[in-house]
Amino acid sequence: MRLWIVDTNVVVSGLIARDPERPTAKILNDMMTGEMVFLLSPMLLAEYRAVLLRPGIAKRHALSEPEIDQILIELTANAKWSEPTDDDQHQAPDYGDRHLWSLLYAHPEAILLTGDRLLLVNPRPGSQIMLPADYKALS
Numbered sequence: 001m002r003l004w005i006v007d008t009n010v011v012v013s014g015l016i017a018r019d020p021e022r023p024t025a026k027i028l029n030d031m032m033t034g035e036m037v038f039l040l041s042p043m044l045l046a047e048y049r050a051v052l053l054r055p056g057i058a059k060r061h062a063l064s065e066p067e068i069d070q071i072l073i074e075l076t077a078n079a080k081w082s083e084p085t086d087d088d089q090h091q092a093p094d095y096g097d098r099h100l101w102s103l104l105y106a107h108p109e110a111i112l113l114t115g116d117r118l119l120l121v122n123p124r125p126g127s128q129i130m131l132p133a134d135y136k137a138l139s
Contacts, residue, residue: 005112006113012051027132040079047099082107112129112130
């Protein structure tokens, strides 16, 4: 079974998706139901929470803070927890994504799912990064 890292933009998109057939909605569903084996770190979990509680995004998903926290509890329960060290070999193209590079460094077998074009066109050497639309073909 493949091991995944799910970028925050995928979780947000999955949560606000109106169509449950959208790739990001399917990914979030697989995370919530335990059908996907995915990594979660303290930094990635904190980023999920911070972004999901931003006023503009909160307005779109219309969930309360306790509801978001419940979703995050369920995601954490289903995740493979990792506390990776910093990647001292390669630098993420965006400093804010260094925690993703750390996860890829600690788990080279993992595949990062992201909609972030900067990460897609500047992948960490030796790592796999793909669009959410490609998830079902490989899961």
